[in-house]
Amino acid sequence: MPPDEFVIDARELVRDFGKARAVDGVSFAVAAGEVFGFLGPNGAGKTTTVRMLTTLLEPTSGRVVIGGFDVDHQPYQARRLIGLVPEEANIYTELSAWDNLMFSARLYRVPGDLRDGRATELLRTFGLHEKRHIKAQLYSKGMRRRLSIAMALIHEPAILFLDEPTSGLDVQSALAIKQIVRELNARGTTVFLTTHQIEEANQLCDRVAIINADRLAAVDSPERLKQTMTSVQAVEVAFSGGGPRMESVLRRLPGVTDVAKHGDKWRLYTPDPPALMPLLFDLAGQWELQVVSLNTLGPSLEDVFLRLTGQKVGPSAGGNGPGTTGAGKPGRGELRDV
Amino acid sequence: MYETTAARRQPEIGVEGPLERLRAEAGQALAIAIKDVRVYYLTPPMVMFGLLMPFFMFFSFSVGRGMGQEASLARLLALTTFFTASSAGPVILPMERRVRTFDRLLVAPVSLISVLLGKSLVGTFFGLAVAMVPLVGGLLAFGVRIADPLLLAAALLGSSLAFAALGILFGSVPAQNPGSIMMPSTLVRWPLLFISGVFIPLREMDPWARALSYASPLTYAQDLFDYAVSGAGVQGAGLDLVVLPALLALFLLGALKLHGLSRRMGY
Numbered sequence: 001m002p003p004d005e006f007v008i009d010a011r012e013l014v015r016d017f018g019k020a021r022a023v024d025g026v027s028f029a030v031a032a033g034e035v036f037g038f039l040g041p042n043g044a045g046k047t048t049t050v051r052m053l054t055t056l057l058e059p060t061s062g063r064v065v066i067g068g069f070d071v072d073h074q075p076y077q078a079r080r081l082i083g084l085v086p087e088e089a090n091i092y093t094e095l096s097a098w099d100n101l102m103f104s105a106r107l108y109r110v111p112g113d114l115r116d117g118r119a120t121e122l123l124r125t126f127g128l129h130e131k132r133h134i135k136a137q138l139y140s141k142g143m144r145r146r147l148s149i150a151m152a153l154i155h156e157p158a159i160l161f162l163d164e165p166t167s168g169l170d171v172q173s174a175l176a177i178k179q180i181v182r183e184l185n186a187r188g189t190t191v192f193l194t195t196h197q198i199e200e201a202n203q204l205c206d207r208v209a210i211i212n213a214d215r216l217a218a219v220d221s222p223e224r225l226k227q228t229m230t231s232v233q234a235v236e237v238a239f240s241g242g243g244p245r246m247e248s249v250l251r252r253l254p255g256v257t258d259v260a261k262h263g264d265k266w267r268l269y270t271p272d273p274p275a276l277m278p279l280l281f282d283l284a285g286q287w288e289l290q291v292v293s294l295n296t297l298g299p300s301l302e303d304v305f306l307r308l309t310g311q312k313v314g315p316s317a318g319g320n321g322p323g324t325t326g327a328g329k330p331g332r333g334e335l336r337d338v
Numbered sequence: 339m340y341e342t343t344a345a346r347r348q349p350e351i352g353v354e355g356p357l358e359r360l361r362a363e364a365g366q367a368l369a370i371a372i373k374d375v376r377v378y379y380l381t382p383p384m385v386m387f388g389l390l391m392p393f394f395m396f397f398s399f400s401v402g403r404g405m406g407q408e409a410s411l412a413r414l415l416a417l418t419t420f421f422t423a424s425s426a427g428p429v430i431l432p433m434e435r436r437v438r439t440f441d442r443l444l445v446a447p448v449s450l451i452s453v454l455l456g457k458s459l460v461g462t463f464f465g466l467a468v469a470m471v472p473l474v475g476g477l478l479a480f481g482v483r484i485a486d487p488l489l490l491a492a493a494l495l496g497s498s499l500a501f502a503a504l505g506i507l508f509g510s511v512p513a514q515n516p517g518s519i520m521m522p523s524t525l526v527r528w529p530l531l532f533i534s535g536v537f538i539p540l541r542e543m544d545p546w547a548r549a550l551s552y553a554s555p556l557t558y559a560q561d562l563f564d565y566a567v568s569g570a571g572v573q574g575a576g577l578d579l580v581v582l583p584a585l586l587a588l589f590l591l592g593a594l595k596l597h598g599l600s601r602r603m604g605y
Contacts, residue, residue, distance in 0.1 A: 013521060015604075017604055048604075054446060055443055055444070056441055057604050060603050079445060080447040084441070086441060090439045090441060091439075092373065095376065095377065099376070103441075105374045106366065106369035107370070107443070109365070151442075283579040334441065
């Protein structure tokens, strides 16, 4: 893609806080209309990077260009293109949703004749219209986050920065925000999303950058990243019965590198799932068992992350294993600090 | 779903003229000021340091000391504008930094000087409003006659603006806890109060104390209020009228430098 189609271009970004290096030589480019995920554990440098991209923090070295404007020399022009939703909803809790939006509209120089219409539209979209005149201090965390996003959209930015948009939210609020991100992107807004939720990045992003220990480990689409992990494939099988010896029998099957029990299912790690499947049927016949279910599983984004960060991939890694990241269960599919 | 199209987005970036930009920035500064008035007026720190402190100081050091009504009014006006106008910055800025609402202003297409001017207007409005209490009381209840009403208006506006900018300077020190700013700022304001001509009139000061008094912004406000209320200033109203706007510019410049430091430090 030619460079002039990039709306975010970060080159060799470095940020030091005293002697500690928070971001170390990060480079990436985001194309117009992309949902770009910035994925990494807490403390990896995601928020620091966003603050540098949005002119809030001066890089120690490196360069950021937003929509063709160098943020160091043309911050005013760059700011007119962006909306920022930080991790903590930075709304004015003493004001109502309506007043928060009206203030944002004035701050972003939305013409007076458009303000009411846009605010009403956003409040309806974000499910806040009924409570628009109630002070925001009475809102739930999800409502505050939605108001924060609405405030960032009042001037219809071409690029929206979302820092951990669903962190700490209930499932319903998180789903609503993901849906809003999809709809915004469908209408042409470029979205830069930081998250430590692997499944969120997997579901939303066209491309992800994996940042770890202040450095970029990889930048690519989720599926292409997974394809690089051919060694982490598995077959998941459930039998109608079995006994205490089942695990040792499964481990002795040709091509099986590891075995893990997941509820009533056995997950067998192998570089060649098709070759393993007939062996499992043979085994079931010998033991007079039925195969209740049989699935092949590819590598997950979490596996990719674990490999890129030099951690063990597979059943002992503490994650969900291949292809099963997230699934909405509390605490699963989240990156651990490394 | 709310609709965005490329055509509706920021078509005029980089093509607006200086006058258009100036008008827009003035509107943004005013929007910031009005928002802050609604959010922060009557919060406990503002009431404590801005509303009660000047009256407490006045009654502690002035009542029962045989001062004339005009001198008392001039002193009270200087005290109220000084404490009240300068109380907003040390409350608002650290609080906004802590809850990250200040980031909302910094990431908006508005210059930092407009943001700081908007914040200065908050203290200015506060100082002017609270100063109306002794002024109206003095005029109506005690029948004080103002020697130069126009000069009084200039003194009220000039000192409120300068002291509000002083508060912004304090509030711009890179810190996220209001307590880390408010108490030290009070510790700075008190010495400025005592070396000024508020409690010991300038004409009664020893030469060394008089020389020291020039270091306090309050000296110029007090002198200007003396001229305006009783016509009995010391330094020359012209000097006061030049120094107060110069202090406004100096304090805002200092605040800009501190915010530049914050951006480099990461606050």
